[in-house]
Amino acid sequence: MLIWFLPLFLLFLAIGLPVFFGLLAAPGILLWMAGQEKDITLLYRNVYNGMDSFPLMAIPFFMLAGEMMNRGGITIRLVEFSQALMGHLRGGLAHVNVLSSILFAGLSGSAVADTSALGSMLIPAMEKQGYTRRFAAAITAASSVIGPIIPPSGIMIIYAYVMGESVAALFLAGIVPGIMVGVGLMVMVRVLADRYDLPKAERIVQKDQKIEGVENIFSFLLLRLNLAGLIWAFAPLGEDPSPLANALVFAGALAGAHVFLVFMRSQVSADFRVVCKKAVVPLQTPILILGGILLGVFTPTEAAAVAVFYAVIVAFFILRSMTLADLPDVLSRAALTSAVVLLLVGAAMAFKTVVSLSYAPQILADFILSLSENPLILLFLINILLFIVGMFLDAGPAIIILGPILGPIFVDLGVHPVHFAIIMSVNLTVGLATPPMGLVLFVASSVSGEKVQTIAKAILPFLAVEIFVIFLITYFPAISMTIPRLTGFVQ
């Protein structure tokens, strides 16, 4: 009887019941009908236990860091930096849009924040340069899905927690697929640029910019320290180098980095230099998070707290884009979004208990295996299913619902859990930009003033690229698995 919880749950979802209540009502009703009232108490207890988790704390922290970073100053810096690098290409501002999304992804991890922050700035600028509004809105929406793929990523934290995987492994596995989506979109922009004669843009928009003293010092130091760190990481120091050897190599690397940057300084214009320098402080965030996790200094939750601390330093002392009066609003927004997600994850953990009590995974596995025993064909079919689900449901809730049901089936078929996590995450994230319920399409529509259905048509070439990347990720596990394997986060 308990097997009916899934159709009942889907019915509740279809009629519009909030996912949180659906996750509890469907199994609750069936447990009650089966005379297992005591298990309803277990359902409640698992909501609590599901929320009482240290790894989950990374969600409010990353949301908070993203909120702080987005408060003024950051978006324009990333866009100007992207434009300095790619603006001169044909279809320049469309490339800038994609590159900005890749960079933005390292700070925020939210597709909606990406669409609204970059869209409000780039869509009018693109229109002014002769792009149609629908094209500008479409590329903004399409590129924003990179946000939750490249770390930090809320949906990957949720997946890792619900499925018992390593957050760090998932973060690392998302880097290459995220960049591939970006590169794929740029290739499509290039194709469309030739066909529609899309214009080039100026590399430097605002000439004779100045950089404030404190920020200048920070950029100067961070650039050298990061470069030196990179050289030091790859230096052949042997198995167990002495502290003195480490210090000497790092000092040498620091000197080398300084000489290199001084040389580079003479190769570029003063304006280009200032624009690049202004991007250093915000772009330090992903370096801090990933560097800390990779070096084993922080857990992902601690890395998220450190990212908040860094965001406070940046917003209050370096860029001075926030005052104490802004703080309650920022904290409140992060707390509000986090509360919804945390409650949902709690309900998902309760739901997962019922999934394991029922025979749903076995029955579904039998059904799926009756279609084919070839994992490659099954992965193809599952991608289609995920894509359809993504059209109607946001990535987070979809992962919460489908992860515990589909994950074990494919792991039994020999698909690595981290690989399957990435297939699910990327596919469902792309669903954020698909009609009829793609959240970022609605945000792009509200930012641009263009109708959703018009953007939905214009986005089709970009969606085709993203679907192609999904299949590449699916059939070439090395794309997502190489970095986590090389760094030892996956065996």
Place this chain on the structure above:
Amino acid sequence: MALLQGLLWPFQVWNDHVLRVGRWISIVAIALMVVAILIQVFFRYALNNALPWPDEAARFLMLWLTGLMAPTAYRRGGFVAIDMLLEALPARAGAVLSLILLLIAGAVLAVAIPIGWGEVTGFMSRASTSTLYYWDFFAGEWEKIPRRWMFLSLFVGVILLAIVNVELILRSLITLLGHRDALRPIPGADVVGAE
């Protein structure tokens, strides 16, 4: 109609004021969570001393943040749902469906309240947290915080959600009777969470 408006008023006033207090507590809680974890990192790396309490303290705060903030999100329409059918239906049918959905949500919450109380007062709640203390004025000494203080967060959240649900049901009934214009907009309804 006047009866419904009269019934709605106390729930509206309660939710306006109590949820605002909840929001402020959550704001402080999220800030303290960050501080607790930063202290943990600092003590471990700078002072080589792994403190036992920041982890539990931060989880304690996160549970209360969720319990106190989720009702605000629910009231503002921030709970994730597929509302395609609601939007596709004619206004009156949509209002009826909306009322049915609120009644289902109300039933879930009504079942959760006695279970939640059982958890707060039950056997498990008598245990203490491992590392958190409070000053007991009556005993005049430091005591370990009981786990029921943590269990209470979800119970309070469920109670507040149920009160919000009653307000939403009354608003839905007034809408169904064709007096939507008489309803005061919910403050901050445009500020909700998203992916």
